[in-house]
Amino acid sequence: MTARPGTGAAETIGGNVERRRAAVGAVASVALLVPTLAACQGDGEVTPPPTPPSTAAAADLTLGTYGMPQAEVEALVSETAELNEATETRQVQVQSSDSSLREAVAAGEALPDLFFASNSDLAYLDGQDLIEPVDSYMVARNVDFGDTLSYDGVKAFTVNDRLACMPYSIDPLVMFYNTALVDFDAMEAEGLPVPSSGRWGLEELEAAARSASDPEAGTKGLYVGPTLEQLAPFVLSGGGSVFDDQTPPTSTALSEESSVSALTQALQVLREPQITLTADELAEADAMEWFTSGRLGMIMAPRSAVPALRAVEGLDFDVIFPPSVDERATVGTAGGICMSLDSDAKEAAADTIVDLTSPDAMAGVTEAGYIVPVLLEVAQSEAYQQTDQLPEHASVWTNNLRYTYFLPAVPDEAALDAAVAPYLDALLNDAILNEETILSTVTELDEASRLLLGGSAAEEE
Template sequence: MRRRRAVAAALATLVVLGVTTACEAGSDDPPPSPDPQPSASSEAKLTVAVTGTEDEIAAYTSVIETFDSLSDDAEVSIESYPTEAALMARLRQGGAVPDVFLASRDDLAWLLEQGVTQPVDQLLDERGVDFGDGYSRDGLQAFSVDNSLQCMPYAISPMVMYYNTDLVDFAKMEKRGLPVPSSDPPLSWGFDVFAAAAEFASRPARGTKGLYVDPTLRDLSPMVYSGGGQLFDDDADPTSLTLADSSESLERWLELLRNPQLTLTPEQLQRRPALEWFERGKLAMIPGYRDWVPELRLVHGLQFDTIAMPVLDTSATVGDVVGLCLSADAASTPAAADLMVHMLSTPSVQRVALEGYIVPANLEVALSDDFLQPGRQPEHSGVFNSAVRAIDFPPLISTWAQLERLVAGDLQALIDVPVLDDLAERLQAIDEKSRTVLDPESVEPSESGSESGSPGSTSGDGPTSAATTG
């Protein structure tokens, strides 16, 4: 709640800014220039970096080429990368910063620390971008820092639960007296229904398993948030994880995740990643994001749908949020801002959304058939839109990847150890270990030099996501 109140204040500032700008536009004085740079007589040479699959890159390219053909002020070249992480890896190594580029919220802290970007709210507001009803409030929250919008939200994909509708058949479950989702269509469910579905779908004779959740910090986060807990000790300046405070919630989940009758075994995961088991029809449920949809649609015979993450005490999930950012050293800030407005326009976002990989932050597109794509799997794509409101955003930290690596072995041990009778102690040890990354100055040298902060832990550089491979 502290986090949401803080960001709500930032959004209120954006709204006031929009009203002030509108009033100034109606006065006799001309509006101030958005940038001190004078307009060049020749075209500004801009570079825009986009990310995604070949189909997504083709969609972005089409959008940008349209702008390029219509603009007399800019000449645009395009760089493409398979993921935002690939682009960020180049920037972290000192590569040239594109004038406009897509970036994940996970990298926002680093971008701000390095002074890579400049705020975009005033520039976009002056160009008529609708911050009020036109965009996901949660997306705006995700990129609001210091009362300014640092990047413009472009796509906001919440983690949802994918399920095989042949293995998880709610009609058959109801006939057998098992609990089923209370809503029709089934957009959400309680933990007891989820557990019953996992047991129903686990058929030893058919070689099917009910569920798999990768034991990573990100994938376990919804279990913490849904139980009313928090992942960190402070929303603004975290110094430690607080998993131990959620031991009761995690214990309920671990009863399922540790059950070899219900979930994939280490031997199965060594043969192929969890997503491939799902595609083969041998795994009933797996959490994931919207970008899986096009791939799953191509799997012959696979019938699948999506539903919100299970609810313990409250609806909660995490999200993959991507924003359109503007370089602090853009060749021409006005021209780059014009390009951003074009890329953010409804027709441009529709073109990208049609490929099926993103959940648009543009609400007009998110609620349209361009995104919902009726008649195609998943049947209930609206779940992505409703689940956005349940996203809990972690604090902005530049060491997230390092933290995940540090505790990877400890979280894996929660699944692998034969007997887990000391869960609270293990979680407390993980919390203490996290301080070596989040608050290293408070850690004694002997502690920071240790890699084994909890019982049964393995190397912090051990394997990470088996579920998201593929």
């Protein structure tokens, strides 16, 4: 009997891991940073003296959120209130904004002492000299960077050998599926290919999509959007690269031979009109509306989508790691707490970071259901697993963090998305597509990205 999806233990990635990490912009030097930080509280020779109680002067601090869901903000406010009651020297006020972080900065708003940011904002924040690296503050407070904190979270917030912000959460893309439309047990009984121990490929994906597609019932099997983020898991799992190996990146790398090969294989399934949403169907409703109305079998989405899906009456869903062209891979974003370079109370702010990332405080925010916490203790607890709620296999996120890669931060992510959008749309929606047209399309896409990211094509202009 085939194991239920999502229940398999995580496996070690084989193949050229270092090349693939470079391709998605992972900071290679974090391999040096993490042991250095861990050595400061481990059994190694570099052991600082015990940190005395904080001598930071009494301070009123601000903690900013940008575009954070209201339920998550409320949980953060509640945890902050408890922290305020526990100390007489620091009082933290949460400031919530519906704007994005970049919109707030562009509008001339002053940054709070501390604020939540995505790793995708790092290039912008660092380039504008807006943040104070937190590594030395955390080491001075004996923060454990060893076995208690996700290595992936630390990696996501490392810039130029420094820990720019304190990692807080990770949000990988996984495949959500409607269990009424995608029934792996029924498929197996019919002799169809199905996932085994949470692993599956394009053959199993196509079979599941076809089983969920019913013209008479008006259902479709699958949707993967025309974005770098949504296509990246297929490119990476096929041994390809999304970006070049420069830091920061100077171009996308979809025209590399391995990337073209991975895309060519994946597109045979992802653009099949009988099982995927067409442009006309998307004009009727977006993909998430198709899914929440029970008419779409599978959709790629992050953990942060869970609370909204739980709120849909009658929708039964579960999650499974994205299908592989070859090896397992997905992409994700990370959330962290950053310190403003202009804060007048950096020591008190550092103390607050330690408090906010304690197991109790992080568990309180995790219970809202939006995040995968970087503290392993919290990730393994009921605060995150929430076994009495959907999805059944929340462990899909935590068991597979080692296969999660972070697309490199670029100064203007929105501009890059706009520049490559026409080419990605062509890959998924043009009427005629073959190996020749795929290569020409991704070559033009890479050239467009170079003009924006400052690669050789931009230098020649």
